[in-house]
Amino acid sequence: MAEWALLPLRLFLGATFLYAGLQKLANPNFFRAPSPISIQAQLIAASHTSPLHALLLHLIRVAAPIGIVISFSEVAIGIGVLLGLWTRIAAIGGAILSFSLFLTISFHAAPYFTGADIVFFFAWLPFIITGGGTKLSADAWIANRVAQREGVPSPELVAIPFATVQQICGHFHQGACAAREGLACDKAVCPVLLGNRAPLVTRVSIDSVDRRALVMGGAVAAGVGAAALILGGVVAETGKLIGGAKPARSATTQFALPTGGSTTTTAPTTGPTNSTTKGTLLGSAKDVPKGHAAAFTIPSSGDPGIVIHADGAYFAYDAVCPHAGCTVGYYAANDVIVCPCHGSEFAVTTGDVMNGPAPHGLAKLKIVEGSNGNLYLQ
Numbered sequence: 001m002a003e004w005a006l007l008p009l010r011l012f013l014g015a016t017f018l019y020a021g022l023q024k025l026a027n028p029n030f031f032r033a034p035s036p037i038s039i040q041a042q043l044i045a046a047s048h049t050s051p052l053h054a055l056l057l058h059l060i061r062v063a064a065p066i067g068i069v070i071s072f073s074e075v076a077i078g079i080g081v082l083l084g085l086w087t088r089i090a091a092i093g094g095a096i097l098s099f100s101l102f103l104t105i106s107f108h109a110a111p112y113f114t115g116a117d118i119v120f121f122f123a124w125l126p127f128i129i130t131g132g133g134t135k136l137s138a139d140a141w142i143a144n145r146v147a148q149r150e151g152v153p154s155p156e157l158v159a160i161p162f163a164t165v166q167q168i169c170g171h172f173h174q175g176a177c178a179a180r181e182g183l184a185c186d187k188a189v190c191p192v193l194l195g196n197r198a199p200l201v202t203r204v205s206i207d208s209v210d211r212r213a214l215v216m217g218g219a220v221a222a223g224v225g226a227a228a229l230i231l232g233g234v235v236a237e238t239g240k241l242i243g244g245a246k247p248a249r250s251a252t253t254q255f256a257l258p259t260g261g262s263t264t265t266t267a268p269t270t271g272p273t274n275s276t277t278k279g280t281l282l283g284s285a286k287d288v289p290k291g292h293a294a295a296f297t298i299p300s301s302g303d304p305g306i307v308i309h310a311d312g313a314y315f316a317y318d319a320v321c322p323h324a325g326c327t328v329g330y331y332a333a334n335d336v337i338v339c340p341c342h343g344s345e346f347a348v349t350t351g352d353v354m355n356g357p358a359p360h361g362l363a364k365l366k367i368v369e370g371s372n373g374n375l376y377l378q
């Protein structure tokens, strides 16, 4: 029953990792540096909040290869765990990956349990400790097959109730054990279970079965690994064909605010009254054409900010994701603001959450366009 009880968790973890790997491979924007949902954007965002900050800054340069390794690792782990093939090794890989993601992109998730990676890490532990079990497991199938060929009993453990042992041992009589000179029957000291019976199989034959099972398991794993590579490659090429022609037009300009002095400027505003108002000069509105965004630093908080030109107006937000503090970006292809870390999506015109896990929307900033063609933050 314990093995059956763990089966749903094993299948869930396997299916989830397989899906996560294929989803990355199917999305060419995951590997394109300018995209706000790319692995590079994720590393940059994570480098602001992760305790592995210094390491991530180095890894940004090799973001695309890292993305490929992560994607194929997830596919391999997913298939291994689904099939119950080299389950313990796959579970160790899954735990390492989950813990790495926790340290990089989920470290500041608040409350902590809203970041899935720490939960995944602990979900892997039972399979590291016990392996994949014997139910619907390629490992168990291989071990049994090799044992059959070698003519040794199945390595699968079979639980027998102690009452059955009492019935067949021949020493049990009304609660007393004749083999223990009439003392109470007790499974902890049962002479039948602990007895000096000859081993059913010799160590040599067990070693031989273990070796053959290892070789056969390795051959099956190599075959499945090759199939995973082909599957991943096909999915990646299909993703390029379907979505490759439509790259994410991130095109985010960086506004450099004046440093070393007051950033407050008198801004002549557009409108019927052409009045003036105070604000922080961001830059020229011409640098943010329709369907584009610009990034800047909010002087009052030091947070990253983003201004987006959409629907004939400018919308500005504090770009810190309310989930775990990554920096959001404008995903022009879908006209949505996205967080690269866990995929939260926010409406461009309101900043409201469209898809979690962000618990609430982005903090809106007030921005005006002056009659001189500049954008001002108020």
Ligand code: FES
Residues within 6 Å of the ligand: 321, 322, 323, 324, 325, 326, 339, 340, 341, 342, 343, 344, 356, 357, 358
């Ligand atoms: S930090 Fe998790 S969705 Fe943004």
